[in-house]
Amino acid sequence: MRVFNFAAGPAVLPEDVLAKAGAEMSDYKGSGMSVMEMSHRSKVYQQIFDTAEEALRKALQIPEGYKVLFLQGGASTQFAMIPLNLATKGKAAYVNTGAWSKKAIEEAKRYIDTDVIASSADKNFTYIPEVPAVDQSLDYLHITTNNTIFGTKFSRLPNTGNVPLVADMSSNIASEVMDMSRFALVYAGAQKNLGPAGATIVVIRDDLLERAPNEITPTMLRYTTHSENGSMFNTPPCYTIYIIGLVLEWILAQGGVAAVEKANREKAAMLYDFIDQSGFYSSPVRKEDRSLMNVPFILADSALDADFLSQATAAGLVNLKGHRSVGGMRASIYNAMPKEGVAALVDFMKDFEKKRG
Ligand SMILES: *Cc1c(COP(=O)(O)O)cnc(C)c1O
Numbered sequence: 001m002r003v004f005n006f007a008a009g010p011a012v013l014p015e016d017v018l019a020k021a022g023a024e025m026s027d028y029k030g031s032g033m034s035v036m037e038m039s040h041r042s043k044v045y046q047q048i049f050d051t052a053e054e055a056l057r058k059a060l061q062i063p064e065g066y067k068v069l070f071l072q073g074g075a076s077t078q079f080a081m082i083p084l085n086l087a088t089k090g091k092a093a094y095v096n097t098g099a100w101s102k103k104a105i106e107e108a109k110r111y112i113d114t115d116v117i118a119s120s121a122d123k124n125f126t127y128i129p130e131v132p133a134v135d136q137s138l139d140y141l142h143i144t145t146n147n148t149i150f151g152t153k154f155s156r157l158p159n160t161g162n163v164p165l166v167a168d169m170s171s172n173i174a175s176e177v178m179d180m181s182r183f184a185l186v187y188a189g190a191q192k193n194l195g196p197a198g199a200t201i202v203v204i205r206d207d208l209l210e211r212a213p214n215e216i217t218p219t220m221l222r223y224t225t226h227s228e229n230g231s232m233f234n235t236p237p238c239y240t241i242y243i244i245g246l247v248l249e250w251i252l253a254q255g256g257v258a259a260v261e262k263a264n265r266e267k268a269a270m271l272y273d274f275i276d277q278s279g280f281y282s283s284p285v286r287k288e289d290r291s292l293m294n295v296p297f298i299l300a301d302s303a304l305d306a307d308f309l310s311q312a313t314a315a316g317l318v319n320l321k322g323h324r325s326v327g328g329m330r331a332s333i334y335n336a337m338p339k340e341g342v343a344a345l346v347d348f349m350k351d352f353e354k355k356r357g
Pocket residue numbers: 009073074075076077100144146147148168169170171189190192
């Protein structure tokens with residue numbers, strides 16, 4: 001029996017996608033082999049790869065003038081690749097909205113002059129700070145569009161003028177319509193909203209590929225190495241890319257990201273509205289900055305946390321434990337979490353409150 005999996009990542013995948021991958025597991029479309037067994041240089045695999053890229057371009061409505069790369073090393077490797085490749089003047093600005101931003105900042109500091117121009121550290125990252133006007137001589141401004149641990153997201157993008165906007169979109173890529181032309185580089189680990197772990201998507205504007213990387217930059221950490229070789233300088237994460245393609249086609253079949261966003265807003269509203277009217281549960285996050293994907297919530301008495309978690313698990317609602325830096329619970333409700341999963345969670349929470357609240 002499938003459970004409702006509220007994990008932050010790796011996370012729930014659409015059941016339709018799993019069924020399709022299952023049916024194609026040992027003989028992909030008459031090739032006589034699994035996608036896992038194929039040469040990445042074969043015609044049949046190239047088609048899988050091209051289909052995935054095309055679906056991503058369509059789903060995110062990526063304008064002309066951007067390359068799509070499928071890389072490895074997780075979103076975390078981008079924390080180094082970005083300053084190494086883009087900071088030709090050696091100076092960039094960052095917005096600190098929590099744990100992942102902090103990691104990006106710490107890594108950038110190893111190579112460049114890193115200016116944190118806005119932060120919500122003063123209130124344990126429960127809101128998105130105002131971003132001031134940026135110095136136009138900077139190499140880029142880095143933001144984290146959705147903060148997986150603290151449950152906040154940017155609802156309005158900062159205006160950066162001519163400074164390239166770089167965004168870690170790991171936990172909300174393809175969850176809501178975004179104007180991709182506002183970004184110069186977007187990156188996302190696949191395992192939150194797009195597929196299994198193992199691939200990192202990078203969407204990079206062509207002009208950034210003309211910047212000369214820091215000379216210490218290893219071959220594998222240069223964007224041009226991958227852009228000039230169709231993401232096949234070395235063996236790409238073949239199977240993960242195939243599943244990403246299936247997930248994107250599943251999104252397109254529903255009417256694209258706009259349709260998925262509508263469903264995501266309904267799911268999130270169901271949970272936040274319940275939490276807000278409850279005297280037992282509370283959300284630590286400022287209302288206008290709340291994530292559609294990751295919903296942290298606190299029980300009035302933390303002594304009940306363990307019981308809540310064990311009873312939820314018994315009811316088939318799993319991986320609700322909050323991150324240690326926030327406490328309480330966190331429900332990650334990515335694209336693939338069905339509405340019934342959120343409804344079941346709300347019912348369980350009501351019931352638990354009645355009995356123990
Ligand atoms: C999960 C996550 C990361 C780290 O991703 P890896 O692929 O494990 O390196 C980075 N940023 C955000 C916002 C995340 O949610």
